[in-house]
Amino acid sequence: MTGSVVIAGLGPGAEDLVTPEVRAALEVATDIVGYFPYVARVEPREGLTLHGSDNRVEVDRATHALQMAAEGRHVVVVSSGDPGVFAMASAVFEALENHPEYHDLDIRVLPGITAMLAAASKLGAPLGHDFAAINLSDNLKPWSLIERRLRLAAQAGFAMAFYNPRSKSRPFQFGQALTILREELGDNVLISFCKDVTKDGQKLLTVPLGEATEDMADMRTVVIVGNADTRRVGPHVYTPRYAPTSSESA
Amino acid sequence: MTGSVVIAGLGPGAEDLVTPEVRAALEVATDIVGYFPYVARVEPREGLTLHGSDNRVEVDRATHALQMAAEGRHVVVVSSGDPGVFAMASAVFEALENHPEYHDLDIRVLPGITAMLAAASKLGAPLGHDFAAINLSDNLKPWSLIERRLRLAAQAGFAMAFYNPRSKSRPFQFGQALTILREELGDNVLISFCKDVTKDGQKLLTVPLGEATEDMADMRTVVIVGNADTRRVGPHVYTPRYAPTSSESA
Numbered sequence: 099m100t101g102s103v104v105i106a107g108l109g110p111g112a113e114d115l116v117t118p119e120v121r122a123a124l125e126v127a128t129d130i131v132g133y134f135p136y137v138a139r140v141e142p143r144e145g146l147t148l149h150g151s152d153n154r155v156e157v158d159r160a161t162h163a164l165q166m167a168a169e170g171r172h173v174v175v176v177s178s179g180d181p182g183v184f185a186m187a188s189a190v191f192e193a194l195e196n197h198p199e200y201h202d203l204d205i206r207v208l209p210g211i212t213a214m215l216a217a218a219s220k221l222g223a224p225l226g227h228d229f230a231a232i233n234l235s236d237n238l239k240p241w242s243l244i245e246r247r248l249r250l251a252a253q254a255g256f257a258m259a260f261y262n263p264r265s266k267s268r269p270f271q272f273g274q275a276l277t278i279l280r281e282e283l284g285d286n287v288l289i290s291f292c293k294d295v296t297k298d299g300q301k302l303l304t305v306p307l308g309e310a311t312e313d314m315a316d317m318r319t320v321v322i323v324g325n326a327d328t329r330r331v332g333p334h335v336y337t338p339r340y341a342p343t344s345s346e347s348a
Numbered sequence: 349m350t351g352s353v354v355i356a357g358l359g360p361g362a363e364d365l366v367t368p369e370v371r372a373a374l375e376v377a378t379d380i381v382g383y384f385p386y387v388a389r390v391e392p393r394e395g396l397t398l399h400g401s402d403n404r405v406e407v408d409r410a411t412h413a414l415q416m417a418a419e420g421r422h423v424v425v426v427s428s429g430d431p432g433v434f435a436m437a438s439a440v441f442e443a444l445e446n447h448p449e450y451h452d453l454d455i456r457v458l459p460g461i462t463a464m465l466a467a468a469s470k471l472g473a474p475l476g477h478d479f480a481a482i483n484l485s486d487n488l489k490p491w492s493l494i495e496r497r498l499r500l501a502a503q504a505g506f507a508m509a510f511y512n513p514r515s516k517s518r519p520f521q522f523g524q525a526l527t528i529l530r531e532e533l534g535d536n537v538l539i540s541f542c543k544d545v546t547k548d549g550q551k552l553l554t555v556p557l558g559e560a561t562e563d564m565a566d567m568r569t570v571v572i573v574g575n576a577d578t579r580r581v582g583p584h585v586y587t588p589r590y591a592p593t594s595s596e597s598a
Contacts, residue, residue: 114372117461119364156589182468184589188476191586201582207469209461211367218432219457226438228497230480230506239591247478247504254500255493256480332451336441339406339434341489 101167103203104174105181105190107210108139112296115211123174123208131163132176132186140176154237156186160193164200180212184233184261214259217292217320220302222334224290224322227342229257234264234275234321241271245278252282255342258323263315273312279323280307288324288335291315304335351417353453354424355431355440357460358389362546365461373424373458381413382426382436390426404487406436410443414450430462434483434511464509467542467570470552472584474540474572477592479507484514484525484571491521495528502532505592507578510571514562523562529573530557538574538585541565554585 104123109115124130130140134150142148151159163173177185187207194200218225230251236244251258264272279287285308293301293316303314307323315321327342328335354373359365374380380390384400392398401409413423427435437457444450468475480501486494501508514522529537535558543551543566553564557573565571577592578585 112369114369115367115459117365117367119362122364180465182465182473182475187473188586188589191473191581191584192588195581205584207473209365209465209469211459211461212465215430215432215459215462219459223432223437223441223457225432228480228482230478230501232478238589243505243591247506250500250504254497256497331441331445334441334455336438338442339438339488341493
């Protein structure tokens with residue numbers, strides 16, 4: 099059994115954010131597995147089979163990758179961003195758990211630039227102090243748990259990054275999240291909306307929480323909420339390395 | 349005034365984790381500024397001046413970078429990992445705040461692979477669910493605030509990544525952090541110690557919290573604490589994408 103599964107992060111979109119490590123893995127792959135638009139980022143070549151699949155079939159897709167590797171193929175599962183942050187790595191390990199016969203397979207994860215850090219870099223340094231990364235989708239966890247995490251993260255003085263803030267099937271939750279954030283943090287903390295980060299048409303918007311509206315976010319947006327000390331300097335948004343004033347007094 | 353400051357992330361150590369975007373910035377720089385060991389990762393060439401400096405002079409170093417850019421130089425401030433995560437980006441913006449005369453300078457941040465995500469990739473996917481990133485150093489914030497954040501992050505069911513867990517000048521704090529984590533999470537949650545990640549001599553160790561000891565960490569270690577559902581599958585450590593059992597019942 100000499101096949102392998104590599105779970106590789108393609109970064110947020112710009113080709114010059116793909117690491118040489120990931121490029122090298124793509125060059126020796128026999129099969130590419132992933133969500134259609136990410137598979138479409140891999141250049142076709144002889145000897146390489148592209149297996150694009152739909153959204154929300156992560157575990158099926160991961161199982162297929164394991165099966166092909168068990169047959170001796172060299173499979174790369176492509177993920178956007180970093181595969182370990184709300185992406186394909188956990189899905190592959192969930193599939194592996196269901197298939198003990200594959201536990202000895204050669205499986206490796208290759209990191210990538212995750213959307214929140216690309217977005218933070220374009221804004222300045224809003225995640226320059228302690229922060230929390232939260233997936234706002236309630237597909238895989240109850241909304242009540244997300245609300246609880248937002249409150250505790252705010253009370254801890256964490257800056258926050260939100261993945262999957264809003265979708266057509268979840269139109270109201272993000273508005274509820276904004277209400278909770280205003281209750282906990284007040285109206286003046288800065289919130290940034292980063293749409294299509296590093297891609298054509300990238301849009302950045304920073305406003306105080308009191309002016310944020312739910313339509314500022316969609317599924318292609320990463321949202322970053324500052325802590326009480328996050329502020330603007332020139333055209334940049336940043337969070338100082340030292341302790342935020344509000345949490346210090348808490 | 350045509351100079352510039354680029355704050356570039358060199359990643360955790362392996363050269364094939366440096367993005368092409370960062371390589372391109374290093375190739376057109378006139379000056380490299382940073383902590384000695386990071387500056388040493390940049391190949392010398394004619395027309396390039398290397399300005400290595402000591403640890404703990406981040407704002408002085410950043411001010412120097414701004415001054416040179418104002419004189420028309422193309423300065424790259426090098427950071428390990430990602431410059432926006434407990435690294436040089438916030439220090440540059442702190443310096444910029446002290447110098448309004450530089451507010452119009454061309455300043456850009458280029459993201460990199462941050463240590464916690466490189467470490468997570470080597471372990472499997474321990475940060476595959478909501479998580480918090482916390483700098484355990486109390487140089488720039490009070491230890492009491494760190495303790496509070498640890499308790500709230502644990503109560504929220506966040507996995508956690510710790511930067512700067514322990515140093516010679518702070519030998520006791522990490523032991524206190526372990527005590528707090530055991531109080532909040534019990535003895536069975538998995539904790540991973542990742543030393544020199546992606547470098548020669550990389551060491552990975554995963555144990556239940558009840559078996560963790562403070563000497564398992566030093567300044568070259570990133571520590572990752574799972575949530576209640578984090579577990580092993582084959583040789584890997586991962587956190588499922590769905591809600592952890594303990595927080596669901598909380």
